[in-house]
Amino acid sequence: MIEVNELTKRYGSRTAVNALTFRVRSGLVTGFLGPNGAGKSTTLRLMLGLDGPTGGSVTVAGRPFRERARGLRDVGALLDAGDVHGGHTAYTHLRVLARSNRIPRTRVDEVLAEVGLTDAARRRVAGFSLGMRQRLGIAAALLGDPPVLLFDEPLNGLDPEGVRWVRGLFRRLAAEGRTVFVSSHLMSEMEHTADDLVVVGRGELIAAESLDAFAARSGRRTVAVRTPDAPTLTPLLTAEGASVGTDGDGRLVVSGLDASRVGELALRHRVLLHELTTRTASLEEAFMELTADSLEYPTSVEYPTSLEHPTGEPR
Numbered sequence: 001m002i003e004v005n006e007l008t009k010r011y012g013s014r015t016a017v018n019a020l021t022f023r024v025r026s027g028l029v030t031g032f033l034g035p036n037g038a039g040k041s042t043t044l045r046l047m048l049g050l051d052g053p054t055g056g057s058v059t060v061a062g063r064p065f066r067e068r069a070r071g072l073r074d075v076g077a078l079l080d081a082g083d084v085h086g087g088h089t090a091y092t093h094l095r096v097l098a099r100s101n102r103i104p105r106t107r108v109d110e111v112l113a114e115v116g117l118t119d120a121a122r123r124r125v126a127g128f129s130l131g132m133r134q135r136l137g138i139a140a141a142l143l144g145d146p147p148v149l150l151f152d153e154p155l156n157g158l159d160p161e162g163v164r165w166v167r168g169l170f171r172r173l174a175a176e177g178r179t180v181f182v183s184s185h186l187m188s189e190m191e192h193t194a195d196d197l198v199v200v201g202r203g204e205l206i207a208a209e210s211l212d213a214f215a216a217r218s219g220r221r222t223v224a225v226r227t228p229d230a231p232t233l234t235p236l237l238t239a240e241g242a243s244v245g246t247d248g249d250g251r252l253v254v255s256g257l258d259a260s261r262v263g264e265l266a267l268r269h270r271v272l273l274h275e276l277t278t279r280t281a282s283l284e285e286a287f288m289e290l291t292a293d294s295l296e297y298p299t300s301v302e303y304p305t306s307l308e309h310p311t312g313e314p315r
């Protein structure tokens, strides 16, 4: 279990992390989500004691990480896959880490096999693809067989097979009772991997709950309606208290009424319907909406949720 309490980090006048409080439970995969610049990497560095907090604390199994002497056998981490001496081979890189952490040499071969790098073990890391570097970083995190594992954007650069493999690996590590904390800026990467979510934006905590609770809270339902007579139907719907937008594809998007009520109204007023569909906002949409106000580099891209705005105007 990792406990993060009122954790704050300021760089000069810039607050990277502001009073974050959350827990990461063992035996589960916890997704650490937030847009670029949200403070994820800073939080991970603070968790590992690589940087000192301006305020607050992090404890791993009840003790600050700095006080722990077992290094890689206590906490394994992948922070920056590029942070490897390019002149080393994969084997040498892991061998050096193993030696300085008093980990037996046999473990190097085991983790190389685990991440699928046995055949590339004697090649220089300088020639590795990003995906291979990620695998090597994961191997280093696993080297000490630690109970706690932290990964910063581990899926970057992996091909679909690699992504599937990493997902399976995280699930297995959690099933073994370990604490697995994985950062990402994409909900789609966590949706089928994480049990719990910690969501941050501009250094602030936005949500810390189970994925199921997040989904239940944010799974807003709307009704998509295709009709040749939108000018008649729209005021009937708004008179019933619904918000009506359009989806840019000729459909009305109705929130605040369920599909059966929309169907009844249409029938009563003899409005022809070509389509009537209930839609549930995806987790990705809910995440985008939750973090929209905290984007460091907002773009003018419209996401589907904005189409449900009553006026149809982008927010």
Ligand SMILES: Nc1ncnc2c1ncn2[C@@H]1O[C@H](COP(=O)(O)OP(=O)(O)OP(=O)(O)O)[C@@H](O)[C@H]1O
Binding pocket: 011, 014, 015, 016, 034, 035, 036, 037, 038, 039, 040, 041, 042, 043, 185
């Ligand atoms: N050493 C530093 N000096 C000054 N500002 C920093 C430093 N490290 C991070 N920051 C700032 O703190 C904020 C959080 O950055 P951080 O890298 O933790 O975010 P992140 O969520 O990991 O983003 P990304 O997904 O882009 O990696 C950013 O505004 C960043 O510019």
